[in-house]
Amino acid sequence: MSEHPLVQAYLADLDRALAGSDPREHQDTLEAVREHLEEALGESPSSDEVRAVLAGLGSVDAIAAGTTPVATVPTVTVLQPAPTPARPDPGSVVALVASVVALLSLVLSPFVAIPLALVALVVAVVRVRRPAGRTTLAWSAVVVSGTTLVLSGLLALLLLAAGDTTPEPGPVHSEPVAER
Structure with a gap:
């Protein structure tokens, strides 16, 4: 019975499925x-008898599906330490603080605000152009200092346009008053 090629093929398929x-x-x-095949087939079965008995057993996948799967060992997850937060670039922080101070002092002291905004803009642009310097702080400093410079230009134009509207005293002319 176990010598029959159909039985050997069935058992090999079952072994792989299990x-x-x-x-x-x-x-x-x-x-x-x-054991079931030996009892059902006897000593020298025909190919038709083997096919009939194997069909009665069902597919190897159906038999394998009824078995218990291998117990898997739970995987151990190795926890990595949390990455340390990146420290802000000191140059970008200085540029941002300088640009905010320049913006706040624009109305009170434009002669201090404009040079401070220019310095902050230069430092911020240098920080932004560095490969590792493309941070939000550096870009914020560029925006705030640029805004300060634009506002100072608009304020200067406004002051020039308003000009001095007080009349200048001119020469005094007296005219004789005619008597009546």
Whole structure:
């Protein structure tokens, strides 16, 4: 019986289908199917008899589906330490603080605000152009100092346009008053 090629092929397929099952149940299932085939087929069965008995057993996938899968060992997850937060670039912080001070002092002291805004803008642009310097702080300093310079220009134009509207005293002319 076990010499028949159809039986050997069926048992090999069953062995492969049971590869993911519990090892003890794998062996027990193979032995049970072998015993059943030996009892059902006898010594020298015909190919038709073998096909009929194998069809009665069902597919190897159906048999393998009824077994217990291999117990998997739970995986251990190695926790990595949390990355340390990146420290802000000191140059970008200085540029941002200088640009905010320039913006706040624009109305009170434009002669201090404009040079301070220019210095902050230069430092911020240098920080932005560095490969590792493209930070929000550097860009914020560029925007605030640029805004300060634009506002100072608008304020200067406004003051020039308003000009001095007080009349200048001119020469005094007296005209004789005619008597009546």
